[in-house]
Every structure is written in structure tokens, then in C-alpha cells.
Amino acid sequence: MSPLAAWQDAFAAGLRGAEHPLAAHPAFAVYRNTVWKGWIDALEANYPAIAALTGSDWTRAAAAAFAEIHAPSCPMLSLYGEGFADFLVEFPPAGLLPFLPDIARLDRGWTEAHLAADVPVLGFGSLAELDAGAMERTRCRLHPSARFAWFETTIPTLWLANRTDFEGGELLLDDRPEGLLLARPAESVEALVLDAAAFAFLDASRSGATLLDCAIAALATDPRAELGSLLGRLIGFGAFTDFIPIEPEPPHVPA
Amino acid sequence: MNHDLTAGLGLKPIHYQEALAASAGGLWFEVHPENYMADGGPRLTWLERMGARRPLSFHGVALSLAADADPDRGHLARLKDLVDRFKPALVSEHLAWSAWRGAYHPDLLPFPRTRQALTRIAANVHRAQDALGRPIAVENPSHYMPIDGHDWDEIDFLSELVRRTGCSLLLDVNNVFVSANNLRFSAEAYLDAFPGEHVAEIHLAGHAEDPDLGRALLIDSHSAPVADRVWALYERLVARIGPRPTLIERDDDIPAFAELMAERDRAHAVLTTCSRGVAA
Known part of the structure; x- marks a missing residue:
């Protein structure tokens, strides 16, 4: 040396x-x-x-x-x-304080959303352009700033209270499952509390599922979920950047 | 003087709107490029807006030129992306190290100015300048304690670095004042000997006394207005070498924008008075 x-x-x-x-x-x-x-x-x-x-x-x-x-x-x-x-x-x-790691995960999610690439969000117009058969040939690409997670307690509510002008008060943690989506569609990071169906839809999108499979995942979680308003809420929030057409997989040819 | 740059200010997020609206002639803004090394986000958007109105200066803290290691390739690539995108009027770094064996130390650390160190730092400056496609200015550091094993005096070391690499120098007058106090040498003699023709930029900042050791140990804290004795050194320097783009640095206990602008205007007055003197 x-x-x-x-x-x-x-x-x-x-x-x-x-x-x-x-x-x-x-x-x-x-x-x-x-x-x-x-x-x-x-x-x-x-x-x-x-x-x-x-x-x-x-x-x-x-x-x-x-x-x-x-x-x-x-x-x-x-x-x-x-x-x-x-x-x-x-x-x-x-x-x-066993909830601290989850609170830290949301703080980290905010940082990542804040510093993610600037990309335009998907507009509602693109939704109207999809034809009837497109659900199984299209997937939604998540915005690079989108960060989301599911919790067995009201961690999202507790986190939101502590990222704003919260002055102590009662602990807002109870045993009601909740999800949170963070994204920065423009200059500032926004937060959206998620229900189980919306989280399932996003989670399926993250793994590259088609719109149809995302919808199935949401309905499997909550059969009463209203898919139109769910997708409208996520698009309006700025969770996605675009729809990507998927080429059908070629038939498997045995070697 | 570099374009029309006279005196500038460090760009602080809390002053962003006022800084954008400021109308002073010759005003420019300096940032640490490390704070903008993100994929996106509002800071980069702000810097775009500022860059469209005012000349920018990039003052890096993490190239770690004095580390006995090549500059981190990823870091250098990100710096180049920012330089290409924002086209700053000035790009500078420090005669110090901060990144070492994969860990970033948020400070400007000292080293013995040996022949080996000079060879290594010259190679690192070459690498940085080749990657960025432009020369950089290298800043004299603040010293807090004596280091054994120097082969070179600091001014000779910097002059030799200029000769070997074609870099320029950033002369921080407050660093000279602080170092002269802490290591017991004459700030006037140091500044009088500094190779003025290679100075591309000057820094001015405030300092603080060490909470335990008091006046015996001054800290380059950037937490106070520029001291009167540093102003006097600055005026003496500019009278000797002529005007150079001059930055008021403030990183802690940040006052109102108007207060920083008043210091900046004082430096602007020194530079423009001196220019008139030279012209007359």
C-alpha cells in the first residue's frame, strides 16, 4: 500500500x-x-x-x-x-415502537419519489383510445416516482399525520389494513391512501400484468371493487406513464 | 474577468424565489453539483430556471482529488451529465479528499503534500478535466492542525499542479485567514505569494471560534458574515491581482436574502472599483 x-x-x-x-x-x-x-x-x-x-x-x-x-x-x-x-x-x-420500520419505509418512499425521473403522466385520453379487446393486450407502466406498500395497520394514516403539521395528539395507529401510494406527477410528492383492491391492481401492474390480469387481481381481493372508478382514481393521481401494447406470446414449439 | 461575472452567491433553496427575481448586474449563483445528482425532481427544475437567467458555477465537494484512488467513475459521469446540461461558467473542486474506500465523508480532509500526493492529484485532475472536457479550478483548503511529512509548501504545490494539468485555482480568502490563524503563519504573506494569474475565482465566507479552544482554533463554518479582516485581505488581493468572480459562501445560520445580497454587493463594489482603477 x-x-x-x-x-x-x-x-x-x-x-x-x-x-x-x-x-x-x-x-x-x-x-x-x-x-x-x-x-x-x-x-x-x-x-x-x-x-x-x-x-x-x-x-x-x-x-x-x-x-x-x-x-x-x-x-x-x-x-x-x-x-x-x-x-x-x-x-x-x-x-x-415496532411500527417505526414501516414509517421509515414510507419516508424512504417519499425521498425516492421526490428524486425520481421527470416523466409525463398518463392522461385519461389514452384510456378512451383503448378498444374492447385491449385489456388483455395492454399493460400500464408505473410512473418512475410511484412507490406503494400495504400494511396490516393504519401506518399510512400515522405517517401522513407526521409529515404534515401534526402536533402530537393521540396515536393514530389501529388494526385496520391500509395501503399508501406516493408519486410525484409534477413538482411535489402526493400521497393516496389505498384500499385492498387498488393496492392489488398496482401490485399486479408492478409485476408486468396486463390490464385484464390487474383487474382480476383487484376483484379477487375485493369482489365488490368498482374497476372503472379504481382505474380512474389511479390515473387521475398520476400513478402511470403510459399503456404498453403486449405482443401475444408465440405458440410454444417443442424442440 | 470571466464574461460579466462580478460577485455571486451560493444558491439556497429557501431563497429560491428571491434569487430568481434578483436584478443586480454581474450576479451569478454557485451550487454543489452533488445536490443535483438525481434522476429528476424539483431541484433540477429550479436549476433549469435559474440557469436560463443567470450564469451558474458548479463547486464540487466529492471528486476527492487528493484521495490515493481514481475519481469514482459513476460520480464523474454524473458530474459530466450536469456540466453538459447546465453549461456552468465555472467548475471547481478542492485540494482535499472526501470519498475513500467507498465511503463518502462530508468534509474536506487534509493530507501530507508529498511528491507522491502531487503525482496522484495531478493524475486525478487530468482524469476529471478529460472526462468533463474543460479545465477545473482547484481550491486551497482550510487547515486545523499541523500535518507531518509535507515535501511541498501549499502555494508551490498548487502552482505545480497548475503547471502539470492546466487547471486554474480557486482562492478562498477565508480559508487562508482561518489556516493562518490555526497554523500560525501570515495570511498577508500567503496571499501576496499566491499566483494571481491562475486565480479563476475567489471565495469569501464567515468563520467561527471553536467552542472549546476559542480563538486558537477558527473553524471555516460558513455560518456568519464575512469578517472585517477577511474583507481587508480580499481588498488587498484584488488590488494586486485584479478583479475575479467572487462568491459569498453561506451554508449555516442562513440569513435573509437581502443580507446576503448586501455582502455580495460589497464584493461587487470592490471588483468594479478595482476595474475602473485598472482602466484609468
Whole structure:
């Protein structure tokens, strides 16, 4: 190893608390503090609902523990913290707040939606252009900003309350399953609480299913689902970018 | 002077609307390109709008030129995409390292200015300039503690880097003031010896005293107005080397836009007064 590389290894280890003559200088703390403050500030900023629910001190302590294991690999610190939700699952101080990892997943979803590619959303006109047989030959492409998940409790409602001007109050978590869709159809990220049928439709779209199979998935989840209004709601929200025609699969020819 | 750039400001999201509406002559805006390395989103849209009205400067913090490693290819490619898209009037980086063995450290870290370091940094500057298709300016860092093992004095090191790579220099006057205080050398002597003909940009910022060590350790915090003694150094520098695009940097305790514009106008006045002097 070159002398410069060895020097940088020692300095970087000192930033993480290792003992070294360099790190013993009182001014070394300026570097250590700046680096850790940068990491922790970024995580606190990227997980605002966690900070709203647990307070700044708790969040910064959790962020420091996360940063010890996962320093950012990318200098765009708005993207730092992928994996924070999974980290919280194993983080003993979060044990009393078992909903935190799901809250963190939604904070992360917001970040990803916020920074996703700018692509026009699907308009209602495209829906009118579909002919009768198109349901089984077409699939909807999700907008690159679309992030959605299903929860067994009202995590979405709790998260929404903590991303707005929520001032404490009662905990809005109960045992009613709920989904949430986040997307950025224009400049700002929007949220839509999902019922089971809408989530099933989106989930099928994500796996590349045709419109027909998406509809079947929604109806299998809730036979009373009204498909027209469901699809209208999702298109109006900006969940999709376009309809993609699918070529029928060629008949299988045995070798 | 580079085009019609006089004094500029760091572009802060909270000041976006006022910055867009500002009408001052010679005004330009600087950003850290790392904050715009996303696939999309409102920040890029804002920067497009600003870029249509004002010259932009890209001041990178993550190329990690002084690391004993090649600049990260993905990072360099993203930087090139941004440079191609926004065509900034100025592109700069630091004589420091921040990315090391896959981890990004949000700071500008020191190193011993050895012959090996110079060879490595010159190669990294070459790589960056080749990838971007344009020269970059390299900034003198702030120093907090003595480092053993220097083969080169900082000004000689920077001059040699210019000679080997064709890069230019970004001279941060506050960094010189802070370093001179912390390492006990003369800021005036440093600035008087700095190769003015290679200075493409000047930075001015505020600093703070260390909470524990006080005046003995000044921190380049960008959290206060530019200090009077730094203004005096700046005026002395501009009188010697002539006007250069000058940035007021502020990253913490950000005041009202008008307050930053007042500092920016002061730098603008120094630059334009000096230009008139040169012309007369």
C-alpha cells in the first residue's frame, strides 16, 4: 500500500474513533464532528416522520448507530439512508415502537419519489383510445416516482399525520389494513391512501400484468371493487406513464 | 474577468424565489453539483430556471482529488451529465479528499503534500478535466492542525499542479485567514505569494471560534458574515491581482436574502472599483 493510502486509512479510522497520533490532536475533532454531523443531519432530514414520532435526540442517536455501520457511498446525501428501515428492525431501542420500520419505509418512499425521473403522466385520453379487446393486450407502466406498500395497520394514516403539521395528539395507529401510494406527477410528492383492491391492481401492474390480469387481481381481493372508478382514481393521481401494447406470446414449439 | 461575472452567491433553496427575481448586474449563483445528482425532481427544475437567467458555477465537494484512488467513475459521469446540461461558467473542486474506500465523508480532509500526493492529484485532475472536457479550478483548503511529512509548501504545490494539468485555482480568502490563524503563519504573506494569474475565482465566507479552544482554533463554518479582516485581505488581493468572480459562501445560520445580497454587493463594489482603477 502507498504511504498516502496508508495515511488516509489511518485518518478515516480516526474519524470513526480509532486511536492514532493524528486523531490525538485536539483539532482533529473538527474533522470528526463535521463528518458525523453531515451524516446524522442528512439522516434526520431524510426521515422526518421518524424524527416527528421519536424526537430529534432519539433520531440522531439511531442515525449515529446506523452511520457507524453504513456510511454513505454516494455524495448526494438526500439519498442517504437506504436500509435505515431494515436497520430499525434490529435496533434494540426501537423494540418498543415496532411500527417505526414501516414509517421509515414510507419516508424512504417519499425521498425516492421526490428524486425520481421527470416523466409525463398518463392522461385519461389514452384510456378512451383503448378498444374492447385491449385489456388483455395492454399493460400500464408505473410512473418512475410511484412507490406503494400495504400494511396490516393504519401506518399510512400515522405517517401522513407526521409529515404534515401534526402536533402530537393521540396515536393514530389501529388494526385496520391500509395501503399508501406516493408519486410525484409534477413538482411535489402526493400521497393516496389505498384500499385492498387498488393496492392489488398496482401490485399486479408492478409485476408486468396486463390490464385484464390487474383487474382480476383487484376483484379477487375485493369482489365488490368498482374497476372503472379504481382505474380512474389511479390515473387521475398520476400513478402511470403510459399503456404498453403486449405482443401475444408465440405458440410454444417443442424442440 | 470571466464574461460579466462580478460577485455571486451560493444558491439556497429557501431563497429560491428571491434569487430568481434578483436584478443586480454581474450576479451569478454557485451550487454543489452533488445536490443535483438525481434522476429528476424539483431541484433540477429550479436549476433549469435559474440557469436560463443567470450564469451558474458548479463547486464540487466529492471528486476527492487528493484521495490515493481514481475519481469514482459513476460520480464523474454524473458530474459530466450536469456540466453538459447546465453549461456552468465555472467548475471547481478542492485540494482535499472526501470519498475513500467507498465511503463518502462530508468534509474536506487534509493530507501530507508529498511528491507522491502531487503525482496522484495531478493524475486525478487530468482524469476529471478529460472526462468533463474543460479545465477545473482547484481550491486551497482550510487547515486545523499541523500535518507531518509535507515535501511541498501549499502555494508551490498548487502552482505545480497548475503547471502539470492546466487547471486554474480557486482562492478562498477565508480559508487562508482561518489556516493562518490555526497554523500560525501570515495570511498577508500567503496571499501576496499566491499566483494571481491562475486565480479563476475567489471565495469569501464567515468563520467561527471553536467552542472549546476559542480563538486558537477558527473553524471555516460558513455560518456568519464575512469578517472585517477577511474583507481587508480580499481588498488587498484584488488590488494586486485584479478583479475575479467572487462568491459569498453561506451554508449555516442562513440569513435573509437581502443580507446576503448586501455582502455580495460589497464584493461587487470592490471588483468594479478595482476595474475602473485598472482602466484609468
